[in-house]
Amino acid sequence: MNTPIADPYSLPLDELDPSAGVLFQRQLHWAYFERLRKEDPVHFVDSEEFGPYWSITKFKDIMFVDSHHNEFSSEPMIVIGEPDSDFIPPQFIAMDPPKHDVQRAAVAPAVAPKQLVEWESLIRERIQEVLDGLPVGETFNWVDRVSIELTGRMLATLFGIPQEDRAKLTKWSDVATSSPAVGMSGISLEERKAGLRECLAYFTEVWNQRVNEPPAMDFISLLAHNPDTRDMDPMEYLGNLLLLIVGGNDTTRNSMTGGVYALNKFPEQFDKLKADHSLIPNMVSEIIRWQTPLAHMRRLATQDVEVGGKTIKKGDKVVMWYVSGNRDDEVIDSPNEFIIDRARARHHVSFGFGIHRCMGNRLGEMQLQILWEELLARFSHIEVMAEPERVESNFVMGYTDLQVKLHA
């Protein structure tokens, strides 16, 4: 934790590398991106940890790269690090068309707006149950008691597995995102592989059950009954499982925590919210922008492409820093401020753009909206008692601990 980190303004520009996981964990990445947006928005660096890559840091350049999937491939993976050569579970977020399109289309119905109507009352009941079980006037870890608990329950429903197995999903999600490929140093490849094998074994049993049952609206049933996906090999099944687990877990979980933290950092916004609950939907978009649950996505250039006056060469690695695009003052006014009634709050880059845009965005928004409706109906204040502890990652902008106290 005590490795000294250079002030980005003290470094020569061509050595500026914003990718170390510890930068994000210690919240020192902001100044790196501020300098890059100002001085070199399309920035090439040969990173000690991740090799040579381009950093895209401005909103409009990110949108350009993200929406040009023919020029920028998502294969073989969508995070900055290189895959362990013998272990790359394929997943549709890291595929190009046409395979991407059919696999995504197979599972999308579970989180489409029509299906959300079915989920809504279930989500509300669960949120009520979890909130009613929280202690008032005592300090506790919001991440464990609320964020993980709620996202775990939702995930178990989306996969159609028993609720008592939900902690497994949270564990596999953490295993999947704990990798040197995102700048996290604490887990060995062997540990990671063992965790993922356990995940595959569990879900192979689930698959075998679903195949013999009538089609249902859960991810596994949708995959098992769709002609485009029912013959997937085990590694591809694992890859897509991990995508769906992480996509539905880390993102919503950390937005549930980030919102509480943001409202405490900006208490006048908390007052505004308490006075007008109709601001909740707009605030949810602002939370997702302010938090930016996933900091980046990576691409490989398939041809020479000019971006922001620089030529990215065929084969070059390109990293779109969403966490920076969401702080770009050319597109977002006062981007460092958390403003719950911000105009055009939906205009943020957290969901990505183009064909890989977040599939579960509406479900994530709905969970956050209901959470805040039910919180405001119960408690007069949610008080943050200490600065949060964060994940060491350049990918997941996550919290492991946020101590809070509820006021009746």
Place this chain on the structure above:
Amino acid sequence: MPSVTYIEFDGTPHTVEAENGSSLMQAAVDNEVPGIDADCGGGCACATCHVYVDEVWIAKLNSADVMETSMLQLAEGVAANSRLSCQIELNDGLDGLTVHLPESQH
């Protein structure tokens, strides 16, 4: 100044006077027509400005390009007359254009 009509899923019509050269999406956003989110701001990059173009108008529009067709896969309830309204540029020839909005944007 073409006049265009958006009909919400529940049947509520909104007729607005649009600027020549503005997009069908922008005209909706500028006039606060509900039901068009336009998250990406007009870049054909999010599919949250999905509309159904009334049959009589389809032939008068430029056709959807490859990117628009790709992005439409992300929308819900896509039909043969589905378009992304950010990709339709308005002009006097489109005076009277009428579109229906989907139940929700994905």
